[in-house]
Amino acid sequence: MKHYAIKYLREEVIPTPFCSGCGNGMVINALFKALTELGYEDLRNFVFCSGIGCAAWIPSPHFKADTIHTLHGRAIPVATGIKMMRPELNVIVISGDGDLAGIGLSHLIHAARRKLGIKVIMVNNMIYGMTGGQVSPTTPRGIKTTTTPYGNIEKPLDVASIMATMKVPYVAKWTTYHMMPLKNSLKKIINTDKFSFIEVISQCPTNYGRNLGFRKPFEMLKWFKENSIPISKAKNMKEEELEGKIIVGEYLNQIE
Amino acid sequence: MGEKYFIQGNIACAEAAVIAGCRxxxxxxxxPASEIGERLSELLPAVGGKFIQMEDEIASINAVIGAxxxxxxxxxxxxxPGFSLMQEGIGYAFMTETPCVIVVVQRVGPATGQASKGAQGNFYQSRWGTHGDYSAIVLAPNSVxxxxxxxIKAFNYxxxxxxxxxxxxxxxxxxIFEPLEVPEKIEIKERKVAVDYSEPFFxxxxPLKAPPMPRLGIGLNVLVTGSTHNEWGYRATSDPMIHRKLVTRLYYKIEGNAKKxxxxxxDINDGSKIGIISYGCSSRSAYGAIExxxxxxxxxxHxxxxxxxxxxxxxxxxxSSKVDTIIVPELSLGQLVxxxxxxxxDKTKIISLTKVGGGELIRPQEIVEIVRRL
Known part of the structure; x- marks a missing residue:
């Protein structure tokens, strides 16, 4: 029997080029489980847009679907053009934190403002992985990277909170530790035609984990678990208590 | 005889786009390009097309690519300034063989320069603006x-x-406002669309013809990437042969069709020893001088x-084979020249006549003066 995910993959490009222990495969698994549970036999009518970076390689070339691998940061404008001309298509953007929160942040904010029915999955590994581990706009304070050898002095950007402030129809944040709720969130956005945003904190053992002293990917997942706080609980906590914590859950849900 | 109008150049461009099939x-x-978008924001919804004002020029060219x-x-x-921002996207469109039209209304630069004043300083940028090896098709109108x-021709190409x-x-x-006659018969080229896998998409x-282009959303599992790719769009970023084949094909597809x-x-006048080479607004100065x-x-x-x-x-x-001297008038410090x-x-003497700033045209008298001194 073939693996359940094969129907969504271009077999000729498997295995993926991702480092061992990378969170990208877990994101793919969560997405494909969501698609399977929703009854999709193939990815017809889906268009996956991605930018540049490790997360942008999730759909391109692996997904057996229309995939458009755009310039760095420009997946959302390309998705905008596609969705405007073909509103019947399910247009999903999958890219990383450098792509969507760094070079392409303004496009994300304007797409949220326009509320065009594109769905954005930001895989946040908190680092520029593909270029060798430089600080990203979402790298936590104090972390040493190849361009912050004395520790990051900048405050990380909380993109999910920005999206929530903009009152887009759906915002959620999970980590790769939270596979079941992530899958359930993905099921919701796949079947909506409203602008939605999911941030997935994901492990990059190669270029991020080693800076934190994690020897194995699983140690990072454990760290995600121990540092995550459900949004319901976080609402009653003080700002200093939440410093360095990952607030997970559905920030906004107006699609159900 | 076609319909006649008295309209502005930018409006003529917008009207032509819709006739060419722009949606x-x-x-x-x-x-000085805004009127084109203003007019298209009216025209496009009426024909089932879409207009969007994006957050910047980078987003604009990329939305065009998506569409x-x-x-x-x-x-x-x-x-x-907007053309400078679009350069990376133009390279992507070239690399991925994405048909699109970019109208550039030249103004005084560099930087913000003189926003409302005309110039011809983008001659080389229009050809070499993006990085890497490529070729470009650039058309230059000189009237409404x-x-x-x-x-129309830009869309067809x-x-x-x-x-x-x-x-x-x-x-x-x-x-400028000038008379425009809309021809009764206008040739419109339609896209050669791929509907199956009988020919590669890339x-x-x-080599003189473009491959058929698939459309997203019809089940062809199209792979598009700005990275070096093989004939089906699979990324191949280490193979020298795949890159050479792709880029030389893209280059030759345009350069090989140069004559077309x-x-x-x-306009060669028998017995004339002096020639002028011009384009765009400076050609109007040349016509005046020739008269x-x-x-x-x-x-x-000329x-x-x-x-x-x-x-x-x-x-x-x-x-050059017919004249001793060629005068090149242009609103830049010397690009076309x-x-x-x-x-x-080598035998032909080339004289550069340049002028920049303030949107001042070269006066025909300035060209006449050069000829008189010869």
């Missing part, structure tokens, strides 16, 4: 009539060669370029 327009406001892959003829319009005609085409206008041509047996793409007016000089019995030959890139070397050579120097015979 998507994304842009960011910028002087083109969704199956639409698509266009953007900008000027110097040509803002119309060449916009974009679809025929599956490539971005630049309409390089200038503030003077874009803002390769062609005939290049349009110009070559004055002919009144004094002096015959001048090459007026309508296609700037690919550059018609042979037309320059032909003029360098191509003329490269393409002409």
């Amino acid at each position: 998507f327009f994304a842009a960011y406001p910028i002087t 083109s892959w969704a199956g639409a003829k698509a266009m953007t319009a900008t000027s110097g 009539q040509e803002m119309f005609d060449l916009t 974009a679809e025929e060669y599956r490539t971005p085409v630049i309409l390089l206008a200038d503030e003077l041509t874009a803002h 390769d062609s047996k005939d 793409i290049c349009e110009y007016e070559l 004055i000089l002919s009144e004094h019995g002096l015959k001048i030959s 090459l007026r370029l309508k296609t700037l890139w690919p550059f018609p070397d042979w037309a320059v050579k032909e003029l 360098r191509e003329v120097e490269r393409a002409s015979y």
